Amino acid sequence: MTLPPPVALDQAGFVVELEQFSGPLDLLLSLIREDELDITDLPIAKIADQFLAAINELGLNQAADYLEMAARLLRIKAQMLLPRRLDDDEWEDPRSELVRHLLEYQQIREVVDWLGAAAARRAEQFGRGFAPEPRTLPPGPLVIELNELLAAAERVIALIPEPALHRVVPRPLDVESATARIQAMLAEREEIAWRDIVDERAGVVDVLSAFIAVLELAKRGTLRVEQALPFAPIVIRREPPREAA
Amino acid sequence: MSPLAKLLEAALFAASRPLTVEELASLDSSAGEAAVIAALEELRAAYGGDGHGVELVEIAQGWQFLTRREYAEAIERAEFALRTRRLSPAALETVAIVAYRQPVGRLEIDEIRGVDSGAVLDKLVERGLVEVVTRGEGLGRPLLYGTTPQFLEILGLRDLDELPRLEELSVALRPPAPAEPE
Numbered sequence: 371m372t373l374p375p376p377v378a379l380d381q382a383g384f385v386v387e388l389e390q391f392s393g394p395l396d397l398l399l400s401l402i403r404e405d406e407l408d409i410t411d412l413p414i415a416k417i418a419d420q421f422l423a424a425i426n427e428l429g430l431n432q433a434a435d436y437l438e439m440a441a442r443l444l445r446i447k448a449q450m451l452l453p454r455r456l457d458d459d460e461w462e463d464p465r466s467e468l469v470r471h472l473l474e475y476q477q478i479r480e481v482v483d484w485l486g487a488a489a490a491r492r493a494e495q496f497g498r499g500f501a502p503e504p505r506t507l508p509p510g511p512l513v514i515e516l517n518e519l520l521a522a523a524e525r526v527i528a529l530i531p532e533p534a535l536h537r538v539v540p541r542p543l544d545v546e547s548a549t550a551r552i553q554a555m556l557a558e559r560e561e562i563a564w565r566d567i568v569d570e571r572a573g574v575v576d577v578l579s580a581f582i583a584v585l586e587l588a589k590r591g592t593l594r595v596e597q598a599l600p601f602a603p604i605v606i607r608r609e610p611p612r613e614a615a
Numbered sequence: 616m617s618p619l620a621k622l623l624e625a626a627l628f629a630a631s632r633p634l635t636v637e638e639l640a641s642l643d644s645s646a647g648e649a650a651v652i653a654a655l656e657e658l659r660a661a662y663g664g665d666g667h668g669v670e671l672v673e674i675a676q677g678w679q680f681l682t683r684r685e686y687a688e689a690i691e692r693a694e695f696a697l698r699t700r701r702l703s704p705a706a707l708e709t710v711a712i713v714a715y716r717q718p719v720g721r722l723e724i725d726e727i728r729g730v731d732s733g734a735v736l737d738k739l740v741e742r743g744l745v746e747v748v749t750r751g752e753g754l755g756r757p758l759l760y761g762t763t764p765q766f767l768e769i770l771g772l773r774d775l776d777e778l779p780r781l782e783e784l785s786v787a788l789r790p791p792a793p794a795e796p797e
Binding site: 392393394395396435439471474475477478479480481482484485486488489490491492493494495496497498499 | 628629630631632633672679680681682683684687690696698699701702703704705707708710711712714715727728729730731768769770771772778779781784
């Protein structure tokens, strides 16, 4: 029986997978570890650039938590660039908060490794009447008073909208716009196919509208309709306007 | 074996969870807790060594018979029992913070992890590893979480004191070194 790989995910290189990092601090730590940087004297400009590159590469730039960290790094980077007097006792390293945070988080990661190992070790021993824990706990027994039940029922009933009657709206054939469309197409080209007017997405109403428009225009003499064989493609040809009159 | 040790053996065999010394002492009103502890040691010694496929383990503030490690694979292959599901890294991080900082609120967990931990925390509560222990003082009286005996059980710990001490971990929470002006 093969077990999934252990929790530690370092040295894995970058795989495009959100699950690889449990958060921006995790990503930041892995970047620091990869380059063997000193956490307490963090080269902030370098790490900020790497962080931005990494979240871009990982497609994490949509995730708010990662963006927040990116913004934080850039702010610290900007603060580090501000000029200051050498004898300024008041000056506080803008990185100190982040460093404290990182150290704290790193400690948690160490505990995580320890806990993961302990859990794996414990899982090798079975107790009596072992039952795998249920995927979801069954709901507890329902304790409810009649009044509560009635109130709940009332709330549900109140949510039911008035029975909405469906009104059937007649969809009139839109011969006018079909006519206009066909005339516009014929103004550009001498000859068009039926398929040019009516594509696959056209509904019944559209097909009917276009068909009536074609017949109407043929009657007016602005176009000629040809079909070589029964069921062959219909070709619509522009008729010279003078002759049409 | 002493009669008390045999009584405890029967009770521990029947139970499907760790039994505390206090619970075991209730089996025999004439036996005090000290006698129960002595009998437990006797029982543990009897099951120690190579003589048995199970061993008596002190776990989650109680005592329980568990199968020996070397049989895990055979038992699992036969599907008589399955290893418990692993916790995800996010779940381990969250439960670790709860274990060390309890009672702790969600905001503090989010802050340490740098991500929203609400869903993970709910899962841990659902699995019974973490529970609401009290409410905080601050704004909105936030729920504060702590670990459960079940947490100790899945890790095979006797109590929380068995967790590694923070000062034993390689990273000390030391202040950053004073930075040289660049």
